[in-house]
Amino acid sequence: MLVGRHDADSDTTEPAGAKAVAEIEPTSPASTVRGTVEFADEEAVTIVTINLSGATPGVHAMHIHQNQSCAAVDGGGGLGAGGHWNPADAAHGFPTAPVHHLGDLGNVTADKDGNVTATVTSEEFYVGDGPNTIMGHAVIFHEKPDDGSQPVGNAGARPGCGIIVPADEGTQAVSR
Numbered sequence: 001m002l003v004g005r006h007d008a009d010s011d012t013t014e015p016a017g018a019k020a021v022a023e024i025e026p027t028s029p030a031s032t033v034r035g036t037v038e039f040a041d042e043e044a045v046t047i048v049t050i051n052l053s054g055a056t057p058g059v060h061a062m063h064i065h066q067n068q069s070c071a072a073v074d075g076g077g078g079l080g081a082g083g084h085w086n087p088a089d090a091a092h093g094f095p096t097a098p099v100h101h102l103g104d105l106g107n108v109t110a111d112k113d114g115n116v117t118a119t120v121t122s123e124e125f126y127v128g129d130g131p132n133t134i135m136g137h138a139v140i141f142h143e144k145p146d147d148g149s150q151p152v153g154n155a156g157a158r159p160g161c162g163i164i165v166p167a168d169e170g171t172q173a174v175s176r
Helices: none
Strands: 004-006 013-015 019-026 034-042 045-053 058-065 104-110 116-122 138-141 160-166
Touching: 019 138, 034 160, 045 104, 104 116
Parallel strands: none
Antiparallel strands: 004 013, 019 034, 019 160, 034 045, 045 116, 058 104, 058 138, 138 160
């Protein structure tokens, strides 16, 4: 018997314990942010553990983005990640709001030394197979906080980016 969450709209059940990681790397020579965003399916929730260093002190938005790319596009670091991951075509919002992009992870705070340690949970996305899997996407660390506005929260540039891969595959370099 497979243990895990089942999506009522599909025939897939993702196994409890599935794990993935995004190695966050700078998207430009001016950025120094780097670290990991780890995803772990545990029963009916996915735990997202964020550990970064080299960030500008203050509040920053974090989002899962549509594409599996951190490439610079038109001179913008990380723009290859595309827009926020939003399979339900919902309005943007904070992850605690009833309506929001599936990729809205909320804001994190970098301390005076530029370190970020945060944990986020979601009952809406998961590592395993299915329509709401995080696999095949990128995580973006934004320059500014998400202010909750439409269409994407006004979070500014993308100084850090990482591709989400299965945890057992290790890391992938940022493509620039």
